[in-house]
Amino acid sequence: MFLRRTRSFQPFNQKSIEKEETLVEKLRIAAFGYGGVGKTSLIKRFLYDEFRDEYCETIEDDYRQVLEYNDITCDVTILDTAGNHQFPAMRKLAIESCHGFILVYSVDSQKSFEEVKRLYNIIIDIKKTPNVPIILVANKSDTHAREVPNDEAYILINAMGNKCEFIEASAKFNLNTKLVFYDLMRLISEEKNEILELELINKNRSRSRISSLRASFSHVIKL
Ligand SMILES: Nc1nc2c(ncn2[C@@H]2O[C@H](COP(=O)(O)OP(=O)(O)OP(=O)(O)O)[C@@H](O)[C@H]2O)c(=O)[nH]1
Numbered sequence: 001m002f003l004r005r006t007r008s009f010q011p012f013n014q015k016s017i018e019k020e021e022t023l024v025e026k027l028r029i030a031a032f033g034y035g036g037v038g039k040t041s042l043i044k045r046f047l048y049d050e051f052r053d054e055y056c057e058t059i060e061d062d063y064r065q066v067l068e069y070n071d072i073t074c075d076v077t078i079l080d081t082a083g084n085h086q087f088p089a090m091r092k093l094a095i096e097s098c099h100g101f102i103l104v105y106s107v108d109s110q111k112s113f114e115e116v117k118r119l120y121n122i123i124i125d126i127k128k129t130p131n132v133p134i135i136l137v138a139n140k141s142d143t144h145a146r147e148v149p150n151d152e153a154y155i156l157i158n159a160m161g162n163k164c165e166f167i168e169a170s171a172k173f174n175l176n177t178k179l180v181f182y183d184l185m186r187l188i189s190e191e192k193n194e195i196l197e198l199e200l201i202n203k204n205r206s207r208s209r210i211s212s213l214r215a216s217f218s219h220v221i222k223l
């Protein structure tokens with residue numbers, strides 16, 4: 001059973017890049033997946049609300065946009081990677097530098113589904129944790145020639161870390177394209193908050209450890 005489905009989200013207001021002086025958060029997102037699954041189409045639909053039927057292979061592109069999320073202005077960079085011409089060194093750099101990922105497969109291609117599994121393992125290997133914010137995207141849900149049933153995606157998503165969610169989308173028909181990006185930003189912000197909370201707990205713990213050390217040694221040395 002698939003349980004980690006999308007929760008409610010706050011819509012972003014796209015803002016002009018001129019507001020740079022008020023930026024609070026810098027977010028980096030990367031889109032990975034087999035060649036031709038629709039990574040560029042999803043990004044362009046999200047940013048410019050455009051879609052093209054022609055296929056033009058990506059080498060590597062990045063897009064920068066200022067977005068507002070939960071009253072926080074975010075400077076978001078979306079890295080669009082090559083599905084067909086992957087360079088492991090470039091991919092490693094991209095994974096290291098990004099906070100969250102969109103792993104895209106096409107519902108009409110089993111091969112592309114196998115590729116997202118491989119990419120997921122590479123990501124968690126480099127990040128050294130399974131809890132990486134990831135949206136698994138089943139794109140081209142408008143096509144009738146389905147090779148990958150959603151059941152397979154549900155099995156996969158349940159085996160993935162607790163910061164991974166699944167969304168069925170169509171860049172062509174603009175189905176869930178915004179949700180893909182909004183949800184990834186929510187997952188990244190949750191992850192960042194959890195890390196901050198952990199850091200705070202650790203800081204408080206080491207503070208209280210220092211205080212108890214002071215107390216136990218106060219009779220020996222004057223601290
Ligand atoms: N039917 C359908 N076609 C789509 C959809 N999204 C993308 N396509 C088509 O699929 C082809 C590949 O789309 P791209 O967005 O270029 O794919 P990509 O993943 O960026 O490919 P690479 O850059 O080579 O890795 C294009 O012809 C698109 O028009 C979709 O949701 N439905």
Ligand SMILES: [Mg+2]
Nearest residue numbers: 039040057058
């Ligand atoms: Mg592309």
